[in-house]
Amino acid sequence: MSSPDRYICIHGHFYQPPRENPWLETVETQPSAAPYHDWNDRVTAECYAPNGAARIVNPENEIIRIMNNYSRISFNFGPTLLSWLQSDAPRVYRAILEADHASQKRFSGHGSAMAQAYNHMILPLASRRDKITQILWGIADFESRFGRRPEGMWLPETAVDTESLDLMAEQGLKFVVLAPNQCKRVRPIPSGEKPASADTGWKDTPHDSVTTTRAYDVKLPSGRSIAAFFYNGSCSRAIAFEGLLNRGEVFYDRLMDAFDAKSEAPQLVHVATDGESYGHHHRYGDMALAWMLEHVEQTGGARLTNYGEFLEKFPPQWEAMIEENTSWSCAHGVERWRSNCGCNTHPGWSQQWRAPLREALDWLRDSVAAYAQRASLSMGFDLDRARNGYIRVILDRNHQAAGETSSAATDFITEFISQARTPELRQAALKLMELERHALLMYTSCGWFFDEISGIETIQIIAYASRVLQLAAELFGPSAAELEEEFVQKLTTAQSNLPKEADGGQVYRKYILPMKVGLEQVAAHYAISSIFTSYPDDAAIFCYLVRREAYEMYSSGRARLIIGRGFVTSKITEESEMVVFAVLHLGDHNLTAAVKRWNTALEPTYAPLCDALQSAMTRADIAEVIRVVDRQFAEASAGGELQPAHTYSLTSLFQDEQRRILGLILTSTLSEVEASIAAIYETQASLLHFLSQSQLPKPQALLLAANFAVNAGLRHALDSEPVDAVEVRALLEVAEADKIELDRQELSYLAGTRMKQAMMAVLGNMGNTEHLENALTLARTLALFPFETRIWHAQNIWNETMQQTRVKKQTTDWMKQFMELGQQLHICAECLWSDENSVAI
Numbered sequence: 001m002s003s004p005d006r007y008i009c010i011h012g013h014f015y016q017p018p019r020e021n022p023w024l025e026t027v028e029t030q031p032s033a034a035p036y037h038d039w040n041d042r043v044t045a046e047c048y049a050p051n052g053a054a055r056i057v058n059p060e061n062e063i064i065r066i067m068n069n070y071s072r073i074s075f076n077f078g079p080t081l082l083s084w085l086q087s088d089a090p091r092v093y094r095a096i097l098e099a100d101h102a103s104q105k106r107f108s109g110h111g112s113a114m115a116q117a118y119n120h121m122i123l124p125l126a127s128r129r130d131k132i133t134q135i136l137w138g139i140a141d142f143e144s145r146f147g148r149r150p151e152g153m154w155l156p157e158t159a160v161d162t163e164s165l166d167l168m169a170e171q172g173l174k175f176v177v178l179a180p181n182q183c184k185r186v187r188p189i190p191s192g193e194k195p196a197s198a199d200t201g202w203k204d205t206p207h208d209s210v211t212t213t214r215a216y217d218v219k220l221p222s223g224r225s226i227a228a229f230f231y232n233g234s235c236s237r238a239i240a241f242e243g244l245l246n247r248g249e250v251f252y253d254r255l256m257d258a259f260d261a262k263s264e265a266p267q268l269v270h271v272a273t274d275g276e277s278y279g280h281h282h283r284y285g286d287m288a289l290a291w292m293l294e295h296v297e298q299t300g301g302a303r304l305t306n307y308g309e310f311l312e313k314f315p316p317q318w319e320a321m322i323e324e325n326t327s328w329s330c331a332h333g334v335e336r337w338r339s340n341c342g343c344n345t346h347p348g349w350s351q352q353w354r355a356p357l358r359e360a361l362d363w364l365r366d367s368v369a370a371y372a373q374r375a376s377l378s379m380g381f382d383l384d385r386a387r388n389g390y391i392r393v394i395l396d397r398n399h400q401a402a403g404e405t406s407s408a409a410t411d412f413i414t415e416f417i418s419q420a421r422t423p424e425l426r427q428a429a430l431k432l433m434e435l436e437r438h439a440l441l442m443y444t445s446c447g448w449f450f451d452e453i454s455g456i457e458t459i460q461i462i463a464y465a466s467r468v469l470q471l472a473a474e475l476f477g478p479s480a481a482e483l484e485e486e487f488v489q490k491l492t493t494a495q496s497n498l499p500k501e502a503d504g505g506q507v508y509r510k511y512i513l514p515m516k517v518g519l520e521q522v523a524a525h526y527a528i529s530s531i532f533t534s535y536p537d538d539a540a541i542f543c544y545l546v547r548r549e550a551y552e553m554y555s556s557g558r559a560r561l562i563i564g565r566g567f568v569t570s571k572i573t574e575e576s577e578m579v580v581f582a583v584l585h586l587g588d589h590n591l592t593a594a595v596k597r598w599n600t601a602l603e604p605t606y607a608p609l610c611d612a613l614q615s616a617m618t619r620a621d622i623a624e625v626i627r628v629v630d631r632q633f634a635e636a637s638a639g640g641e642l643q644p645a646h647t648y649s650l651t652s653l654f655q656d657e658q659r660r661i662l663g664l665i666l667t668s669t670l671s672e673v674e675a676s677i678a679a680i681y682e683t684q685a686s687l688l689h690f691l692s693q694s695q696l697p698k699p700q701a702l703l704l705a706a707n708f709a710v711n712a713g714l715r716h717a718l719d720s721e722p723v724d725a726v727e728v729r730a731l732l733e734v735a736e737a738d739k740i741e742l743d744r745q746e747l748s749y750l751a752g753t754r755m756k757q758a759m760m761a762v763l764g765n766m767g768n769t770e771h772l773e774n775a776l777t778l779a780r781t782l783a784l785f786p787f788e789t790r791i792w793h794a795q796n797i798w799n800e801t802m803q804q805t806r807v808k809k810q811t812t813d814w815m816k817q818f819m820e821l822g823q824q825l826h827i828c829a830e831c832l833w834s835d836e837n838s839v840a841i
Helices: 039-052 079-088 090-106 128-146 162-170 233-241 248-257 285-299 307-313 354-379 383-389 407-416 423-441 456-476 483-491 504-515 519-529 600-618 622-632 655-693 700-719 725-737 744-764 769-782 792-805 812-824 829-834
Strands: 006-014 054-057 063-067 074-077 113-116 175-178 183-188 216-219 225-230 267-274 318-322 538-541 544-556 559-570 576-587 590-597
Touching: 006 039, 006 285, 006 307, 039 054, 039 079, 039 090, 039 285, 039 792, 054 285, 063 285, 063 792, 063 829, 074 079, 074 090, 079 090, 079 128, 090 113, 090 128, 113 128, 128 162, 128 383, 128 423, 162 225, 175 307, 225 318, 233 248, 233 267, 248 267, 248 285, 354 383, 354 423, 354 456, 354 483, 354 504, 383 407, 383 423, 407 423, 423 456, 456 483, 456 504, 483 504, 519 538, 519 544, 519 559, 519 576, 519 590, 519 655, 544 600, 559 600, 576 600, 576 622, 590 622, 600 622, 655 700, 655 725, 700 725, 700 744, 725 769, 744 769, 744 792, 769 812, 792 812, 792 829, 812 829
Parallel strands: 006 074, 006 267, 074 113, 175 225, 216 318
Antiparallel strands: 054 063, 183 318, 216 225, 538 544, 544 559, 559 576, 576 590
């Protein structure tokens, strides 16, 4: 039996900054996250997914249970992260939603998910207008995903001020979670309806000295109130920074020791940390958490709960005053997000850039707000009301095909901007809303958190500001177009710590300007990539649609010429443009393209253009092809003079496609290089074996050849279909004998991917002996690697397959092999078979 008065609650704040390119609405490759595509992808693999299917193991390190940690803790996910998970990691996303549903059954109808202010803006530093939108969008996003009203809301960085709490309480939110240092004073709730402002009975709370085992009532100026839970600071710090997650037993003991043995009142021991502590910051932290949660439930020394349940069972008997403008991650309050407060991880570096960056963004926000307000008045709608309702469009970006409009956008326009009856006014209204959205995103807190203005998080928020400037110029004309120059000038006062980066102005020119995209650049990307990709007539290019109306290809030897035309449409703003394009590819990376706006008046010139280019290609007159393209794609200047056509190359492609196409181009070259190095190694392999066995020094050149050849051979063997298990074994034996250093990260990633694919084949073809035997052979082979391979996904799929066999009975021989496969994957197959509570993701 658990103690009726002792409760434990673990809160995880799961969050990544929005990483989407503001012009493409997708996350591009981030090399620092390798071997993963980007940091969202990597942290998901290391944390978000493992916590949805956390392992509990026996002394032999075999999995005996898989459980969804989210269903037993309190948690919040950043809305922008959930949006990414929904599209890019749907199984993980589903596990999070299912956990909230399961927690309602476990915790007296109270779901464990909390809402979050939308894009992690530091609310005490925000305008009242922005605070309202952040709260409303956070609530709306939560409701759309979890299907219920949130009871609590996570404040980004727990940064708090009274106005924000009052606005939250106005929306019916019941509680917040704060750090103990954010409590200014406490007192028992006065009897006799005394006003909250009365001075009697208050006790000041020195840093971290507040009693954290109870809920507090915070009275607000409006007469409303909101409950505050001040988490246990010492235990939370131990989780984040002191290795408490190294062992589940130590984790459990530390939490139990936090109870006051002398108190007879109900007690809540609760901690709050970044959720990424459980697996990303601390490897296997998800397993330590799972073990601790399981142990609490089994031993009965306390009960697991969440904040909503505890608040209902034990309403506040004390009230508190908050320490204004404080946070959990800055000893100086909220200065980390506006000044050189001294919080950094690079001794000697200055964060002087923080203040001018915020000042530049504040100036931009206020400048475009005046334009936006005038525009909304001219269109006859309430800008703030429309902005607060725009979240419904953000949550539903669905477009059926090129040229079709979003039903969510149509409903939004009908309700909030009914005078936007023409396509032009509709596009202007959507652009205005996008300007407002990016003006919020540019305040995402991560832009100030780290040490350097040229860091990826700060570049990200400056990119949002650039998108604001672009939209303002398109909407409001020349006077708004001049804002960019002044904004960049203001950034020059934000000094970098790196001499090569200079200041924020150079950061803008170096990193942001190359990111900017218009419809013409999208058309160029489409045209170039169509050389290497077969597109349908209606193609999606990130957040754009291309409807092809004409497309011709002419060849001459290795040279290829493409000419085409079509409509490029933004799925976000619905702006559309007809373009004509031409691409000349001479082989390898030698490629040039031109794009030009098109209209029906130019229709008669299209056929002659095609004829001229076809004729030149037939004669293999590449010079004439270039002259025709230059002539036809030249643009008239303001003075009427023709300017040379602006050309594009492979470097004009968006990052992911650029890497893919360069990979295709380099394939044959790399194959030749690999073959040459492999030949060198094979010729000298016996000498290398002799030197290894004799423990004699090995020439560096020979070692380089061996390392390259063996690692390449292993990659090819794992890439083959089916996996060449014999070759893998042989190469691993060579690597061990000759002391060859294996590329652990890449090989582990590739091996795990192949094991996942093999298990998917088993799941999709249950009862098929061939697929099962292939998976079993691969699992036996991967067990030979001298390092851990990434078989986490494969283990989950095995568990999912096992659960299906409960319904779809299999033959004895198939089941025997299947159970052996589980053992090869380090699963106690009999344990999971008997545990119907185990989950799969």
